[in-house]
Amino acid sequence: MKVSVVGLGPGGGADMTGRARAALERCELLVGYTAYIDLVKDQFPDKELLSTGMRREVDRCRAAVEAAAAGRRVAVVCSGDPGVYGMASLVYEVAQEYPPIEIEVIPGITAACGGAAVLGAPLTHDFAVISLSDLLTPWEKIEARLAGAAAADFVLCLYNPASRSRPDYLKRACDILLRHKAPETLCGTVRSIGRPGETARLCTLAELGEAEVDMFTTVFVGNSQTRNINGKMVTPRGYLQREG
Numbered sequence: 001m002k003v004s005v006v007g008l009g010p011g012g013g014a015d016m017t018g019r020a021r022a023a024l025e026r027c028e029l030l031v032g033y034t035a036y037i038d039l040v041k042d043q044f045p046d047k048e049l050l051s052t053g054m055r056r057e058v059d060r061c062r063a064a065v066e067a068a069a070a071g072r073r074v075a076v077v078c079s080g081d082p083g084v085y086g087m088a089s090l091v092y093e094v095a096q097e098y099p100p101i102e103i104e105v106i107p108g109i110t111a112a113c114g115g116a117a118v119l120g121a122p123l124t125h126d127f128a129v130i131s132l133s134d135l136l137t138p139w140e141k142i143e144a145r146l147a148g149a150a151a152a153d154f155v156l157c158l159y160n161p162a163s164r165s166r167p168d169y170l171k172r173a174c175d176i177l178l179r180h181k182a183p184e185t186l187c188g189t190v191r192s193i194g195r196p197g198e199t200a201r202l203c204t205l206a207e208l209g210e211a212e213v214d215m216f217t218t219v220f221v222g223n224s225q226t227r228n229i230n231g232k233m234v235t236p237r238g239y240l241q242r243e244g
């Protein structure tokens, strides 16, 4: 029948949109990565759940599409926004192998927006979002994108800054950024956005390589104008500067 690919927002709680909540209410079956199903299962106790571990993304999407083709109302849940390093594209790709079904994508607050609001207003000018995970992208390409975005003075938002198997990726990324950005560039890290234990820290780009980050952290690197205003990370849009 229909697969709704639903963004839960960063925490799956108060930041979930009304549209996302309504879509979950309507569906019979919730499909997702175990950690994301856990975020919402208490709020939707009457739903059938299908959760699988990490790296089982293709199986999960096939199961969702097959259930929809069999006439069920299915929601594939993703943290943040399903179209930002989420399942939305994979559901479209996998669905090509089956008889036509309806697919809808329901947006959510991505970690960039959720984390920016915690830090202050770091993304108020042009920014680039780059994932440091090389599971699906060659590291050379990630390096080229980091260098290009840094050279163009974008604010950067880095997803997947580290994991157990790649503890030093943020350090490697910082070494590249430091070729184009000043060491005193203001940076921020936010862990567990919208979840219990949410924490945020500010530092300089020179310090960022040693910052404690993990797979639940999103990293922000300012542009040349970003500054610390009373402990908040702020990238001016330029209104006051225009007034001179």
Ligand code: SAH
Pocket: 010, 011, 078, 079, 080, 081, 082, 083, 084, 085, 086, 109, 110, 111, 112, 115, 158, 159, 160, 161, 190, 191, 192, 193, 194, 195, 214, 215, 216, 217, 218, 219
């Ligand atoms: N679809 C998600 C991103 C999935 S990629 C979204 O739109 O937000 C996973 C990465 O997203 C994590 O490694 C982390 O960098 C970031 N992330 C997702 N949820 C987060 C949260 N609650 N707090 C901090 N970072 C988060």
